[in-house]
Amino acid sequence: MAISKAELAELVAGSMKISKNDARCCVNAVLDAICGSLSNGNDVRVQGFGTLKVVQRSPRLGRNPSTKEAVPISACNTVQFKVSQALKEQLPQVMPL
Template sequence: MAISKTELADHVADAMKISKTDARGCVNAVIDAFCDALQAGQDVRVQGFGTLKVVQRNARLGRNPSTKEPVPIDACNTVQFKVSQRLKELLPNVK
């Protein structure tokens, strides 16, 4: 089960006792700040939750699962998430 941005905003509205419109604005502002930092090449560290950072993935040779033919996969940037130690302790099955 996933939590949507709307559900997250509803939770923020309830927890902070603010309007859902204001909560949606807060959630969007946080997401925008994360995106801006990642685009600028900065890591995003949320204490007690984890770290987001952009990493370079090397070019590699993949395989088409239906035909088993080799397929070249270009190098690209991707976002990596590393779970904080505190969150690992709360979720014992997370490595």
């Protein structure tokens, strides 16, 4: 289950004992700062959580699953997330199939 930005703001409001409106402003400010940093080409490192960085994906050849026709996919920038070791250790272990 995913958590929405509104739900995240509600959790922040509850844990910080501030109004939901103030919490929503805080969440928006943090997300805006992250987006601004990434768009300037900087990495975002949050200790104990992980690292976000912009990487360039090279052009490649994809396939239309319906027609099996080859389709060129142009190069683009995307955001890559690498989880920190501290967060990895907190996540439950998944049994392989």
